[in-house]
Amino acid sequence: xxxxxxxxxxxxxxxxxxxxxxxxxxxxxxxxxxxxxxxxxxxxxxxxxxxxxxxxxxxxxxxxxxxxxxxxxxxxxxxxxxxxxxxxxxxxxxxxxxxxxxxxxxxxxxxxxxxxxxxxxxxxxxxxxxxxxxxxxxxxxxxxxxxxxxxxxxxxxxxxxxxxxxxxxxxxxxxxxxxxxxxxxxxxxxxxxxxxxxxxxxxxxxxxxxx
Amino acid sequence: xxxxxxxxxxxxxxxxxxxxxxxxxxxxxxxxxxxxxxxxxxxxxxxxxxxxxxxxxxxxxxxxxxxxxxxxxxxxxxxxxxxxxxxxxxxxxxxxxxxxxxxxxxxxxxxxxxxxxxxxxxxxxxxxxxxxxxxxxxxxxxxxxxxxxxxxxxxxxxxxxxxxxxxxxxxxxxxxxxxxxxxxxxxxxxxxxxxxxxxxxxxxxxxxxxx
Amino acid sequence: xxxxxxxxxxxxxxxxxxxxxxxxxxxxxxxxxxxxxxxxxxxxxxxxxxxxxxxxxxxxxxxxxxxxxxxxxxxxxxxxxxxxxxxxxxxxxxxxxxxxxxxxxxxxxxxxxxxxxxxxxxxxxxxxxxxxxxxxxxxxxxxxxxxxxxxxxxxxxxxxxxxxxxxxxxxxxxxxxxxxxxxxxxxxxxxxxxxxxxxxxxxxxxxxxxx
Amino acid sequence: xxxxxxxxxxxxxxxxxxxxxxxxxxxxxxxxxxxxxxxxxxxxxxxxxxxxxxxxxxxxxxxxxxxxxxxxxxxxxxxxxxxxxxxxxxxxxxxxxxxxxxxxxxxxxxxxxxxxxxxxxxxxxxxxxxxxxxxxxxxxxxxxxxxxxxxxxxxxxxxxxxxxxxxxxxxxxxxxxxxxxxxxxxxxxxxxxxxxxxxxxxxxxxxxxxx
DNA sequence: TATGAATGAGCATTCATTCAT
DNA sequence: CATGAATGAATGCTCATTCAT
Numbered sequence: 001x002x003x004x005x006x007x008x009x010x011x012x013x014x015x016x017x018x019x020x021x022x023x024x025x026x027x028x029x030x031x032x033x034x035x036x037x038x039x040x041x042x043x044x045x046x047x048x049x050x051x052x053x054x055x056x057x058x059x060x061x062x063x064x065x066x067x068x069x070x071x072x073x074x075x076x077x078x079x080x081x082x083x084x085x086x087x088x089x090x091x092x093x094x095x096x097x098x099x100x101x102x103x104x105x106x107x108x109x110x111x112x113x114x115x116x117x118x119x120x121x122x123x124x125x126x127x128x129x130x131x132x133x134x135x136x137x138x139x140x141x142x143x144x145x146x147x148x149x150x151x152x153x154x155x156x157x158x159x160x161x162x163x164x165x166x167x168x169x170x171x172x173x174x175x176x177x178x179x180x181x182x183x184x185x186x187x188x189x190x191x192x193x194x195x196x197x198x199x200x201x202x203x204x205x206x207x208x209x210x211x
Numbered sequence: 212x213x214x215x216x217x218x219x220x221x222x223x224x225x226x227x228x229x230x231x232x233x234x235x236x237x238x239x240x241x242x243x244x245x246x247x248x249x250x251x252x253x254x255x256x257x258x259x260x261x262x263x264x265x266x267x268x269x270x271x272x273x274x275x276x277x278x279x280x281x282x283x284x285x286x287x288x289x290x291x292x293x294x295x296x297x298x299x300x301x302x303x304x305x306x307x308x309x310x311x312x313x314x315x316x317x318x319x320x321x322x323x324x325x326x327x328x329x330x331x332x333x334x335x336x337x338x339x340x341x342x343x344x345x346x347x348x349x350x351x352x353x354x355x356x357x358x359x360x361x362x363x364x365x366x367x368x369x370x371x372x373x374x375x376x377x378x379x380x381x382x383x384x385x386x387x388x389x390x391x392x393x394x395x396x397x398x399x400x401x402x403x404x405x406x407x408x409x410x411x412x413x414x415x416x417x418x419x420x421x422x
Numbered sequence: 423x424x425x426x427x428x429x430x431x432x433x434x435x436x437x438x439x440x441x442x443x444x445x446x447x448x449x450x451x452x453x454x455x456x457x458x459x460x461x462x463x464x465x466x467x468x469x470x471x472x473x474x475x476x477x478x479x480x481x482x483x484x485x486x487x488x489x490x491x492x493x494x495x496x497x498x499x500x501x502x503x504x505x506x507x508x509x510x511x512x513x514x515x516x517x518x519x520x521x522x523x524x525x526x527x528x529x530x531x532x533x534x535x536x537x538x539x540x541x542x543x544x545x546x547x548x549x550x551x552x553x554x555x556x557x558x559x560x561x562x563x564x565x566x567x568x569x570x571x572x573x574x575x576x577x578x579x580x581x582x583x584x585x586x587x588x589x590x591x592x593x594x595x596x597x598x599x600x601x602x603x604x605x606x607x608x609x610x611x612x613x614x615x616x617x618x619x620x621x622x623x624x625x626x627x628x629x630x631x632x633x
Numbered sequence: 634x635x636x637x638x639x640x641x642x643x644x645x646x647x648x649x650x651x652x653x654x655x656x657x658x659x660x661x662x663x664x665x666x667x668x669x670x671x672x673x674x675x676x677x678x679x680x681x682x683x684x685x686x687x688x689x690x691x692x693x694x695x696x697x698x699x700x701x702x703x704x705x706x707x708x709x710x711x712x713x714x715x716x717x718x719x720x721x722x723x724x725x726x727x728x729x730x731x732x733x734x735x736x737x738x739x740x741x742x743x744x745x746x747x748x749x750x751x752x753x754x755x756x757x758x759x760x761x762x763x764x765x766x767x768x769x770x771x772x773x774x775x776x777x778x779x780x781x782x783x784x785x786x787x788x789x790x791x792x793x794x795x796x797x798x799x800x801x802x803x804x805x806x807x808x809x810x811x812x813x814x815x816x817x818x819x820x821x822x823x824x825x826x827x828x829x830x831x832x833x834x835x836x837x838x839x840x841x842x843x844x
Numbered sequence: 845t846a847t848g849a850a851t852g853a854g855c856a857t858t859c860a861t862t863c864a865t
Numbered sequence: 866c867a868t869g870a871a872t873g874a875a876t877g878c879t880c881a882t883t884c885a886t
Contacts, residue, residue: 016845035340038249041880052847053881059845063881122333129246135387135394159413165388165406172387173380176346180379183346195376202370203414227870253856263872268857270870438866457762460671463859474868475860481866485860544755551668557809557816581835587828590813591806598768598805599798605768617798624792625836647848674876685851690878692849 021059021069023049028070033112037123064132067124071133074113081106092152096204097197099148100174104193107178114178135168142167149204158204170200232270232280234260239281244323248334253277275343278335282344285324292317303363307415308408310359311385315404318389325389346379353378360415369415381411443481443491445471450492455534459545486554489546493555496535503528514574518626519619521570522596526615529600536600557590564589571626580626592622654692654702656682661703666745670756675699697765700757704766707746714739725785729837730830732781733807737826740811747811768801775800782837791837803833 013021027049032040042063046053060066082102089095107114124132145167152158173196181187224232238260243251253274257264271277296313300306318325335343356378363369384407392400449471454462464485468475482488504524511517529536546554567589574580595618603609646654660682665673675696679686693699715735722728740747757765778800785791806829814820 020845036334036336036342038334038336039340042882043880054847054849054883055845057882058847123247123249125247125250129250131247135391161409162402162406165403166410168387168391169380169384169407169410172383176379176383177376180346191373192376195373196380198372199377199380199414202416203410205413225869231870252854254854264856265858265872265874266870269872274856442866458756458758458764460756460758461762464861465859476862476868476870477866479861480868545669545671547669547672551672553669557813583831584824584828587810587825588832590809591802591829591832594805594809595802598801602768602801613795614798617795618802620794621799621802621836624838625832627835649849653849675878676876686877687851687853687879688849691851696877 017059020055024051024056024059024066025070025073028066029074029113029116032070032119033115037119040119064124067120067132070116071120074110074117077110077113078103078106086148092148092155092157093201093205095148096152096200099145100170100197100200101190101193103174104177104189104196107181108189111182115182118175118179138171141171145170152204156206159206161204166200166204173199228270231266235262235267235270235277236281236284239277240285240323240327243281243330244326248330251330278331278343281327282331285321285328288321288324289314289317297359303359303366303368304412304416306359307363307411310356311381311408311411312401312404314385315388315400315407318392319400322393326393329386329390349382352382356381363415367417370417372415377411377415384410439481442477446473446478446481446488447492447495450488451496451535451538454492454541455537459541462541486546489542489554492538493542496539499532499535500525500528508570514570514577514579515623515627517570518574518622521567522592522619522622523612523615525596526599526611526618529603530611533604537604540597540601560593563593567592574626578628581628583626588622588626595621650692653688657684657689657692657699658703658706661699662707662745662749665703665752666748670752673752700753700765703749704753707743707750710743710746711736711739719781725781725788725790726834726838728781729785729833732778733803733830733833734823734826736807737810737822737829740814741822744815748815751808751812771804774804778803785837789839792839794837799833799837806832 024045028040028045031045031048035044042053042056045066046056049055056063056066060069082099085102086095086099089098121133121137126132142164146163149158149161149163149166153160153163177189177192177196181189181192235256239251239256242256242259246255253264253267256277257267260266267277271280293310293313297306297310300309332344332348333342337343353375357374360369360372360374360377364371364374388400388403388407392398392403446467449467450462453467453470457466464475464478467488468478471477478485478488482491504521507524508517508521511520543555543559548554564586568585571580571583571585571588575582575585599611599614599618603611603614657678660678661673664678664681668677675686675689678699679689682688689699693702715732718735719728719732722731754766754770755764759765775797779796782791782794782796782799786793786796810822810825810829814822814825
């Protein structure tokens with residue numbers, strides 16, 4: 001999980017180093033969220049952190065590693081918050097609704113983090129030009145959603161459908177909810193989330209009661 | 212010097228100029244699709260077109276105008292192909308399904324164009340740093356979809372739902388279908404489109420027949 | 423006087439060619455006067471003349487020849503206007519005053535020409551980087567002024583002084599009068615010229631009457 | 634990023650930074666003096682200093698700041714040398730003569746600096762195309778000279794004349810003395826200065842003694 | 845550990861010039 | 866004669882990275 005770790009525990013990161021890395025990552029998040037990936041230069045990130053450019057190079061192998069760390073940290077923070085709440089639901093239908101609502105709720109408190117995450121996902125490329133994170137980076141999420149869907153189908157809660165297509169569409173709809181809210185900050189995120197939950201409730205359920 | 216003319220049809224672009232502009236736009240599309248917006252420099256675009264950098268500056272006021280032309284050309288090409296087919300449908304339900312399937316079909320033949328379009332939408336910024344096209348640029352699409360939805364609701368084909376949320380989610384799901392297919396070229400785009408049509412059919416319809 | 427002339431009268435410039443050259447020279451004057459030498463590109467000059475860039479290249483060997491022509495034309499126009507008036511004066515003292523006042527009067531009607539002339543004098547460099555026209559280009563003027571001064575000294579009108587230094591200083595003072603007026607267009611050019619005439623009257627005369 | 638600091642003495646420039654800035658400024662002076670303002674590119678200045686182009690960008694906000702620094706440094710160096718000597722004179726007549734002679738003497742040792750200064754004054758333009766320093770930039774000098782002249786007039790040493798015209802003409806005559814000497818390096822600068830002092834002595838004095 | 849300094853490649857853009865038509 | 870098109874060098878600038886201290 002950490003790039004250079006694993007040489008026999010030799011290289012434990014010191015407290016100060018961990019603090020510095022965290023500080024730099026937070027600054028990176030803030031800067032990317034504000035000016036976008038393309039204009040988030042190391043100089044700007046260093047300036048935001050109140051340190052010299054060299055410090056970043058010292059603590060991270062390069063800009064690429066910094067970006068990867070931003071993704072990893074943010075990604076896990078979301079999962080740590082959302083996953084337990086989903087697990088607490090009893091039916092697949094509930095889990096689906098809880099998933100959508102929890103993610104939306106988490107978003108509300110972490111606008112910058114998610115903005116940065118999305119910037120990196122879309123823009124970060126490897127040296128050869130191919131996207132570092134693409135749809136493929138969401139594979140873990142897709143797998144989790146597919147498990148949820150298959151569970152619902154097995155129990156008869158959900159109709160038969162292609163679980164991968166449903167997962168991809170749901171994930172995209174959630175992302176777009178966030179993007180829409182970032183663009184229009186007055187947009188009612190919670191109401192959007194409830195509507196979205198309704199949409200995928202109708203889209204998945206086996207029986208639709210007469211309204 | 213070249214870009215701001217054309218008011219009143221006075222300055223007809225010559226045949227050769229139109230050809231060059233088209234050639235450059237096509238090269239821009241190809242390069243952006245391949246290496247992404249950030250790395251799509253004029254040098255690379257010129258190299259791809261087999262011309263000198265100066266030619267681009269000669270035919271376009273600057274990189275910004277080139278990007279705007281790419282968007283405009285591609286955008287209209289999609290609309291010209293898809294809109295008539297949607298209009299031919301008689302019910303809202305049919306229009307919705309036709310919309311999804313036609314866009315998917317168009318995509319199959321214009322992978323690079325749509326890839327480039329999405330890159331520009333996400334990354335192109337004005338001089339002051341704000342996105343040139345953002346979610347807001349999709350407003351026209353959203354409006355069109357909302358009309359479709361409201362028509363269906365008025366006729367009783369569709370249930371009551373927030374048309375804006377439905378439009379945003381549908382558009383995002385279509386985009387993600389495309390992104391998924393770009394990442395996994397062997398993915399069955401047509402099957403995905405049919406599944407997606409089913410999803411939004413269930414999500415919108417007023418009555419769900421017992422399967 | 424003309425660069426390629428002299429091959430036996432073979433290459434007489436046609437009427438249309440002379441007209442074109444004159445038109446281009448006038449445009450060059452206007453553009454240089456407006457935006458300065460450095461930004462007076464052939465493109466801008468052509469645009470001002472309402473012709474294509476290529477025309478300039480066709481009628482002049484290059485930008486350098488165009489500039490030289492601007493200087494030559496303007497220079498002679500000034501001389502043709504001013505010299506006869508000076509010659510009409512009878513005493514050296516009168517000639518000196520007439521010189522200053524006539525040049526100033528000419529200036530008032532030819533602001534752009536003189537502005538352009540000064541821009542070219544100061545900025546135009548040969549390929550090797552040395553000034554194309556420097557102080558040395560004023561040699562003809564200096565010689566003329568020195569003749570005037572020596573005449574006055576011979577007749578006892580003027581005191582003994584270094585005629586070269588007086589010529590250089592007078593010419594510089596006249597140029598600065600013009601520059602000052604260009605910067606502050608409301609400046610009273612005629613009054614300035616009269617004051618300047620007084621200054622050099624006092625500076626040169628053999629006897630200063632008790633005021 | 635580097636240029637706008639320094640409010641309050643907070644950001645003391647390090648020794649090495651000051652040295653680099655000085656070195657770059659000196660190279661800029663040398664290059665401008667040699668090839669003129671228009672051809673004094675950052676590349677050439679860097680080459681002359683034996684450093685990479687980026688170093689200049691690192692130490693100066695841009696070419697504009699570098700040019701402004703050249704002006705400021707040079708300007709103050711002249712003033713620091715010349716002003717005290719003028720102040721030491723007791724009569725206006727002496728101050729005038731001292732001014733001319735001291736400036737000339739300073740010139741002899743700083744040919745390139747003054748050449749560069751004049752190049753920048755004439756050619757440096759702001760982004761909107763208007764001269765960054767024009768005649769208006771000499772306002773301070775003009776004001777100082779006018780004070781001197783008015784003092785002399787008040788004490789009866791000088792005749793009545795327009796002090797502004799006298800100041801502009803004197804300044805121009807001094808500049809042209811320098812320009813002449815730059816063009817003809819063998820020219821006797823001191824003799825020229827003495828002659829010039831005589832000229833303005835005659836031009837200003839209230840009484841001209843019978844020779 | 846941290847820093848300031850330096851590098852050099854890459855960027856968009858401008859421009860005088862050339863040339864086929 | 867005149868043009869539009871194309872060229873390629875040069876410019877100021879940004880930036881990730883390296884390195885001695």
